[in-house]
Amino acid sequence: MKTIIHRANERGYNNIGWLKSYHSFSFASYYDPEKIHFGLLRVLNDDTVAPGMGFGTHPHDNMEIVSIPLSGELRHKDSTGREEVIKTNDVQIMSGGSGIAHSEYNNSREHEVKFLQVWVFPKERDIEPRYEQKTFFPEDRDNKFSVVVSPNREEGGVWINQDAFFSLGNFDAGETIEYSIKNKGNGVYVFVLNGEVEIATETLGTRDAIGINDVDTIIVKTNSKTELLLIDVPMN
CATH class of the missing domain: 2.60.120.10 (Jelly Rolls)
Known part of the structure; x- marks a missing residue:
């Protein structure tokens, strides 16, 4: 058995006002050579987004991106034409594939949204970009x-x-x-x-x-x- 421990207080942290984000693995300006990935798990971000704020349109490719709202709602829009609201108890996945652009915003102007964003390296590269979400009770x-x-x-x-x-x-x-x-x-x-x-x-x-x-x-x-x-x- 091989184990690695990641304590909550040892995660990377970034606070830009509207976004507070804890990083279990190296991400953006946070870099730790001991925390690049766990196998094909590349990113686990624990995000809090202020009311009405969010991530403007930006691209991804060849990455499986899972979003799990913990409280509140996210509004998603992407270059495939999908526009959805992801709520607490929903799980969303987006396959970047050959290339996709999307935005994510807090759907509320009164309450924060808290969600996990998880990235996994894909099995097949350059597939057609795709989107799916489902509610789990x-x-x-x-x-x-x-x-x-x-x-x-x-x-x-x-x-x-x-x-x-x-x-x-x-x-x-x-x-x-x-x-x-x-x-x-x-x-x-x-x-x-x-x-x-x-x-x-x-x-x-x-x-x-x-x-x-x-x-x-x-x-x-x-x-x-x-x-x-x-x-x-x-x-x-």
């Missing part, structure tokens, strides 16, 4: 992991152009959960949205994370009511 992940992003459409998650799986779970205190790695050669990155857990002899609190590879299963023990994001991703 919290009660469907009570004391279990629910797949929200998957390369297998039959699992019910939004489709990703990579052998990666994202799962969300809401757990009571005192639970023990065994998670089996989906594919041989994958590792798993566990991000604690809220609460406290024990994984691989480490105690992790809110916004802490652990990356684990060279194992077939992991055991998660919850010390409190806990919300988790689990990213099961190829290591190369």
Whole structure:
């Protein structure tokens, strides 16, 4: 078993007024040679956007980009003609493929929006750009992991152009959960949205994370009511 610990207070941080962003991996002006990626997981940004503000139109290519609103709403518009509102409990994926331009704005002029943006390197390059979003109800992940992003459409998650799986779970205190790695050669990155857990002899609190590879299963023990994001991703 190989592990890497990313503590919440050791993440990169950028505050430009309307945007407050914590970076689990090197991003923009934040650079740490020890935090470039975890396997094919390249970016995990924990963003807060002020009311009415957001990211103007900008391009992406050959990257799988997942947005997970934690509170509030994001308004998305892209060069494929899609214009959507992404709400709490939605998961959005955009395949940059051969090239796409998009904007993201807080859909409210009164409340902040908090969301995670996650980038994964693609399996196939230069595919046709694509967009998908879906709502996942919290009660469907009570004391279990629910797949929200998957390369297998039959699992019910939004489709990703990579052998990666994202799962969300809401757990009571005192639970023990065994998670089996989906594919041989994958590792798993566990991000604690809220609460406290024990994984691989480490105690992790809110916004802490652990990356684990060279194992077939992991055991998660919850010390409190806990919300988790689990990213099961190829290591190369």
